[in-house]
Amino acid sequence: MSRKIDTYIIILLPVFIITGGLLLSGCAAELSSESPSAGLVRQGEKLIDDNEYKEAVSILRRAVGIDPQYAPAYRGLGIAYYGAGDLYRAEIFMRKALQMNEKFSELWGYLGDIYIQKGDEKKAMSFFERCPPDDPHYAELHFRLGKMRLKYSDIEDADVEFTKALTHDDFWGGYWGKGYLAQLRGDWDEALNWYRQANNRAKKPEIILGLAKSYDMLKHYEPAFFYYTIYLGNEITSEERANVEKRIAQLEKMINLMPDSTEHTLNFSLNKNCNVSAGVYERSGKMVKMLFSGILSRGKYNLTWDGSNQDGKPVSSGEYIGFVLIEDECMLHKFLIR
Numbered sequence: 001m002s003r004k005i006d007t008y009i010i011i012l013l014p015v016f017i018i019t020g021g022l023l024l025s026g027c028a029a030e031l032s033s034e035s036p037s038a039g040l041v042r043q044g045e046k047l048i049d050d051n052e053y054k055e056a057v058s059i060l061r062r063a064v065g066i067d068p069q070y071a072p073a074y075r076g077l078g079i080a081y082y083g084a085g086d087l088y089r090a091e092i093f094m095r096k097a098l099q100m101n102e103k104f105s106e107l108w109g110y111l112g113d114i115y116i117q118k119g120d121e122k123k124a125m126s127f128f129e130r131c132p133p134d135d136p137h138y139a140e141l142h143f144r145l146g147k148m149r150l151k152y153s154d155i156e157d158a159d160v161e162f163t164k165a166l167t168h169d170d171f172w173g174g175y176w177g178k179g180y181l182a183q184l185r186g187d188w189d190e191a192l193n194w195y196r197q198a199n200n201r202a203k204k205p206e207i208i209l210g211l212a213k214s215y216d217m218l219k220h221y222e223p224a225f226f227y228y229t230i231y232l233g234n235e236i237t238s239e240e241r242a243n244v245e246k247r248i249a250q251l252e253k254m255i256n257l258m259p260d261s262t263e264h265t266l267n268f269s270l271n272k273n274c275n276v277s278a279g280v281y282e283r284s285g286k287m288v289k290m291l292f293s294g295i296l297s298r299g300k301y302n303l304t305w306d307g308s309n310q311d312g313k314p315v316s317s318g319e320y321i322g323f324v325l326i327e328d329e330c331m332l333h334k335f336l337i338r
Helices: 002-031 036-049 053-066 071-084 087-100 106-118 121-128 136-151 155-165 173-185 188-199 205-217 221-231 238-255
Strands: 265-270 274-282 287-296 299-304 318-326 329-337
Touching: 036 053, 036 071, 053 071, 071 087, 071 106, 087 106, 106 121, 106 136, 121 136, 136 155, 136 173, 155 173, 173 188, 173 205, 188 205, 205 221, 221 238, 221 318, 221 329, 265 274, 265 318, 265 329, 287 299
Parallel strands: none
Antiparallel strands: 265 299, 274 287, 274 318, 318 329
8 A cells, every 4th residue: 555655656746846847937937028128118118207308218228229129119218308308309219109100199299299399380280180089189289279260360160179178187278268268258257267277287377367367357456466476477578568567566556565564474364175375476476485385274374484485595685475375365465575
């Protein structure tokens, strides 16, 4: 009996070893299935997500060198060069990626952006038109088409294009367009609603000006004063600057903006949870320091400005404006630094 058992064990053992060896070799093959180029592209894409564009370029060039036929490496390299501001090389590698794999349709949008920056809107539009509807650049395309329709006073078609631009919720352009069309109709309440939604998505000069005009026409003079002044911080024509400065001077008299005490404190209270922004800016429209931005619960608050800028350095002597924005409300205080 013992001999049979011994023989069985001897025969089974080699089989187990062979089977185990096959299993282990299969796992090793599975773990090493990613090509060197694919691994480098994955690293490069992570660097792009972290805005480390120069490092991404270095990694992705290695991926191209290892496998010149690997299309994702060219795609990543084009996007990395785009992020680094090298539009010439960005276009070369994006076109190469599309030549190798037409499924990289998001690159048409990037190419359109490149030609927008070059000032060639016509060519940019030809690229944007190739973007699929689920691409964020699709919204950019219809926003620009809407603005083109406005140039020719084609209001109905402009409205259609701005509506299409709302396809991507995080893009500001369609909201601005809807606000501008409401402004043309003289519906300032609707215009303000659209402009506020646009402002939640981007801080653009045209949005700031739209907010200023809407609040002004609705006789909400403190927020009008605030947004007109912030608008001055952008590059605008001398004629427009003169007109805005004139209106700011008129509004200042109407809201009776007086200097506060030397404490430089913003006091306010909330009767419910609200989104609040508070800070200090210069008369020129330049933001000096944000004191708070976020949601606060009901209660009383006071925020004190210590006379420093965002970097913690003391500001020069002069007049500054402290502000608190609470949804539709705006409170302003004049601060004097001597």
